Amino acid sequence: MEREVFGVDSGTITVAHELKAPLSLMRQLALSIELEQDKEKISYTADRIVATSERALKQVNDLVKVARLSDGLFEMEPVNPRRICDEVVSELWELFRFNRREVISEYRNREKLVVANHDLLYSVIYNFCLNAMNYSGEETPSEIFINNTKNGIRISVRDYGPCIPTSIWREIRQYGASRPLSTAMRPGSSGLGLYIASRFIEFMNGRFGLIRHRDGTSFFVDLPISKQLSFI
Amino acid sequence: MIMIIDDDKGWLDYYRNLLKNFDIELFRDGVAAIQRMDKEVPKLILLDILLTGPTGFSILSEMQSYPELANIPIFVVSSVDLSATSLQKYGVKEIFNKSTMLPQNLLARVREYLNA
CATH class of the missing domain: 1.10.287 (Helix Hairpins)
Structure with a gap:
């Protein structure tokens, strides 16, 4: 309540x-x-x-x-997810190094464009990566993956931190991160970053989700592919 | 050993730097900290209250139930305004507010308690 x-x-x-x-x-x-x-x-x-x-x-x-999502400021367009992931890694690389952490990316999809807003998707991946950095140890890198799905692509960021409590996992699976989870998901987390990411994903008609691993968590966004050809 | 329990990585880094001349151990959750106390009893504990999982209050209560842990001096360092009198029964010696405390005061009190 x-x-x-x-x-x-x-x-x-x-x-x-x-x-x-x-x-x-x-x-x-x-x-x-x-x-x-x-x-x-x-x-x-x-x-x-x-x-x-x-x-x-x-x-x-x-x-x-x-x-301001409803103000019409964020246009949807074909964007290259690999390029956005690379931009995020490039911006966060110094911060990761500063915290003695590492981020690596692995792209297993064919280079496809997705329908999204560049700034919002950038923020989603940025938030996922910051979250992963916060929970990964010095020996375990944070990993960004791009995979093909049936109707689009999945961008996921995996960490090797403590698992999310089952109750929170169920709540997100059922309702998404529809509000900041003040019960705190993991140490030092209010879930605010995930709430922001989920709002952006919802606006882009994507799907937000998470996978609990035995040794960490993956947060992901599924986005539809753009039919426009990639010239990149 | 000084045990520091705070779930915010930024604050743990801050303590690591501020208390670099002391023997410190950092914990992001109370469960791991209590387990560690089984092996070594700290001389002083710096404890945040708003923690994920067991809160600082739960840790204080838990410690009171073990005679060997009940008398460890504890400094509560939190962003919540707390009353000293209500926490004295838990062995809390000092309360620092994260928004208003001065690092030199915290350092001075740590030195004082370790030398006592």
């Missing part, structure tokens, strides 16, 4: 909490610079502040996009 506190729904509380966390962390990191004399450590901390603020800004931007 949805819990309301003075007219504020639990989803809003989850969002507020999720955004409060990076703000308080940035404050602590900035204050801790004063205690540090080692230039290398100061530079490291400054990089962490930048990385934390960028992630928070990206999340705020995505939330604004969720609120």
